[in-house]
Amino acid sequence: MAVKLEDRIEDFARRAREQTAALTAPSAPALATLRQRGTEAFATTPLPGAKTESWKYSRIGPLLEQGLLDRPREDAPLPEVPAFAGFEAPRILVVDGWPRQLPEMPAGITITRFSAAEGAGAEVLSRELGSLAYLDGRPFVALNGALAEDGVLIHVAKNVQGGELELLLAQSLNAAPHGAHPRVLVVLEAGSSLSLVERHLGQAQVFTNAVIEVRIGAAAHLAHMRLQLEAGAARSLTALDVAVARDGRYDLQQALLGSIFRRNEIRIHCTEPGAEVTVGGATLTRDRNHLDTQMCLEHEAPHCTSNQVFRALAGERSKTVLNGRIHIHPNAQKTSAELSSRNLLLSHDAEIDAKPELEIYADDVKCAHGATIGRLDEKSLFYLRSRGVTEDAARLMLSFAFLAGVVDAFPLETVRDAVRPALEAAFMAHGMAPGAAA
Numbered sequence: 464m465a466v467k468l469e470d471r472i473e474d475f476a477r478r479a480r481e482q483t484a485a486l487t488a489p490s491a492p493a494l495a496t497l498r499q500r501g502t503e504a505f506a507t508t509p510l511p512g513a514k515t516e517s518w519k520y521s522r523i524g525p526l527l528e529q530g531l532l533d534r535p536r537e538d539a540p541l542p543e544v545p546a547f548a549g550f551e552a553p554r555i556l557v558v559d560g561w562p563r564q565l566p567e568m569p570a571g572i573t574i575t576r577f578s579a580a581e582g583a584g585a586e587v588l589s590r591e592l593g594s595l596a597y598l599d600g601r602p603f604v605a606l607n608g609a610l611a612e613d614g615v616l617i618h619v620a621k622n623v624q625g626g627e628l629e630l631l632l633a634q635s636l637n638a639a640p641h642g643a644h645p646r647v648l649v650v651l652e653a654g655s656s657l658s659l660v661e662r663h664l665g666q667a668q669v670f671t672n673a674v675i676e677v678r679i680g681a682a683a684h685l686a687h688m689r690l691q692l693e694a695g696a697a698r699s700l701t702a703l704d705v706a707v708a709r710d711g712r713y714d715l716q717q718a719l720l721g722s723i724f725r726r727n728e729i730r731i732h733c734t735e736p737g738a739e740v741t742v743g744g745a746t747l748t749r750d751r752n753h754l755d756t757q758m759c760l761e762h763e764a765p766h767c768t769s770n771q772v773f774r775a776l777a778g779e780r781s782k783t784v785l786n787g788r789i790h791i792h793p794n795a796q797k798t799s800a801e802l803s804s805r806n807l808l809l810s811h812d813a814e815i816d817a818k819p820e821l822e823i824y825a826d827d828v829k830c831a832h833g834a835t836i837g838r839l840d841e842k843s844l845f846y847l848r849s850r851g852v853t854e855d856a857a858r859l860m861l862s863f864a865f866l867a868g869v870v871d872a873f874p875l876e877t878v879r880d881a882v883r884p885a886l887e888a889a890f891m892a893h894g895m896a897p898g899a900a901a
Contacts, residue, residue, distance in 0.1 A: 468524065472510045475527045479505065482532055482642075483609040493588040494577045494611070497646075501608020504598035508605055520784040520816050521755040525698050525724040530640030531670035535559030537612070539635035544664060550877040552627035552660065555615055559635050559669070560643035562615050571623035577614040577646070587618050587650055595676040595704040601728075604702050607644045607674040614646030617659075621680075625657035627875070632673055634665025634697070645673040651683040653708075658686040660878060666695025666722075677705040677713070681735070684712040686874045691719045691727075692885040694752055699725040709735035716743045716873045718882045720889050721752030721781055728757045733767035733795075740769040745869035745882075747889050748781035748813070755784040760802075762795040771802040774869050775817075776862055778809035788820040789830060796827040804834040807865055862890065 483502045489495050511518035539559055553566035555574060562576045573584045580588045592614075598605045619625040632645050651657060665671070679685050691699065699722060707713045713731065731740055740760065748754050760769050769789070777783045787802045806815045819832040866886065873879045 468513065468522075471524070471527045472512065475532070476510060478532050479606055479609070482534065486610070489578060491578045491580065493580070493585070493592045494613070497593050497608045497611060500593060500598065501605045501611070504605035505602055505609050508598070508600065508602040510602050517757060517786070520782065521724070521726050521753070526670055526700070528640070531642050531668075531698065533641040535561065535612070535635065535641050535643050537561050540637070542633050542636045542664065544631055544633065547877045547881045550629070550660075550875070550881075552629045554629045554631060555617075556631045556633065557615060557645050557647070558633050559638070559641065560612050560645045562613055565615070571620040572625050573616065573618040575616050577616060580616055584616055584618060588616055588648065591650055591676065591678055592648055595678065595706055596674050596702055597704075601702070603672050603700055604674055607646060607672050607702070610642070610644045611646040612644070614648065617647070617649045619651045619655040619657050621652040622654040625655060627658045627660070630659060630661045632661070632663050632671065634667050634669050634671070638665065638667040638669050640668045642670045642672065645671065647673070647675045649675070649677045649685070651679050651685055653680040654682050655680065656684040658875065659688070660875070661687065661689045663691040663699065663701075664693055665697055666693050668696040668698070670698040671700070673701045675701070675703045677703070679705065679707045679711040679713055681709045681711060683708070685714070687713065687715045688873055688875065688878050689715065689717040689719075690878070690882065691725065692882070692889070694720050694722045694889070697722045697725070701726070702728045703730070705731045706734050707732065707738040707740060710737035712739045714741045714874065716869070717745065718870065718886065719744065719746045719754060719756075721746075721748035721754035721783070724753050726755040726757070730759045730761065732761045733764055733769065735764045736766040738764065738767040742769070742771040743869040743872045744773040744775075745866040745886070746773070746775045746783060747866075747886055748776070748783050749778045749889060750781060751779065752781045754782070756786070758785070758787045759790065760788070760800065761790050761792070762798045762800060763792045765794060765796045765798065767795065768799040769801070772869060773804045774866050775804070775806040775815060776809055776865065777806070777813035777815050780810075780812045782814040782816070784816045786818045786820070787832070788822065789832065791823040791825050791828055791830065793824040796825050798825065798828040798830065800828070800830045802832040805865075806834070806836045807862070808836065808838050809862070863887070
């Protein structure tokens with residue numbers, strides 16, 4: 464007899480509480496505080512069920528399976544991680560939630576484990592850790608705090624130009640089912656800058672529940688390129704919480720594939736006047752894969768701008784979800800905010816759920832949002848085929864043209880050159896050409 468979802472949720476919560484009770488108390492005060500707050504919040508926050516509105520398109524069944532709360536080994540074998548051609552940035556490697564490799568950095572840039580932070584790093588950690596990823600109503604963020612084995616602090620000092628940096632959140636080699644809870648804190652002080660390439664790697668049946676907090680100081684600039692280009696049996700849940708101060712800039716560009724379960728919760732706060740945010744997302748789901756993006760942009764101060772552009776393709780029996788919310792607070796006058804979501808179905812059985820939202824409490828603003836869902840243009844297909852292009856090649860060309868506006872916005876050419884073949888390979892996965900299931 465099938466076990467009811469409610470019973471599976473209750474069993475998962477019980478096993479999670481047992482895991483938190485079994486952890487050894489950390490020596491780092493900030494990590495100990497994070498664990499305590501996470502444990503307390505998880506104990507009082509119910510897991511999302513069938514009636515939870517923000518989870519209506521993402522049922523959590525794949526996260527509840529046996530083994531997905533097992534603790535990872537700190538000494539698990541490292542995966543092979545191919546580098547991008549021509550990309551030679553310092554690399555941070557986090558495997559199964561454990562920081563395994565940290566680069567040496569020049570003066571003004573601190574990269575350290577939470578457990579090893581000292582001096583100014585410890586002060587930053589004490590001040591900022593947990594300050595952005597709020598726990599209210601977010602059981603998996605609480606679970607991350609409760610079960611985080613360690614974490615990584617990236618701190619760029621005032622007026623330091625940090626260059627390029629690569630952050631890898633990976634599974635161990637030949638990973639058996641288990642849970643991983645990576646935690647990363649990025650702090651850019653006033654006038655600093657950084658280009659951060661964040662890559663998620665691994666296709667095994669592992670539940671990766673990551674939380675990333677980003678604090679961008681006055682007139683600081685973070686170019687954040689996020690790549691989730693491996694699918695498979697991975698269960699992935701990532702919370703990204705960002706705050707942008709006066710005249711700060713945050714540029715988030717994403718290329719994402721679906722997996723058995725993948726959900727990204729993104730909350731960006733424009734906290735002071737002059738903050739500027741751009742967000743791009745190029746997504747592709749194939750087979751029966753799932754990708755859910757929950758996007759919330761909070762305009763909390765006047766004279767801030769944001770522009771969001773999402774392009775999604777869904778084939779076979781896959782599902783893509785985008786909930787894009789723009790919230791204009793009462794004192795956020797002179798706000799300019801836009802969101803565009805354009806989506807293409809590559810088969811009759813694919814599903815795309817797009818829900819743009821505007822919530823405005825100021826009267827002197829310029830805001831716009833829109834969403835479209837359609838199919839590849841038959842006239843364009845006919846035009847290409849009449850000139851000798853095969854149907855599969857024509858569909859591939861038109862689909863890439865649809866995503867090109869987002870991919871081309873990646874600020875690093877080496878990253879753009881890596882994204883394009885990865886997306887092309889995903890089109891041809893499972894021996895299925897674009898449109899073959901239509």
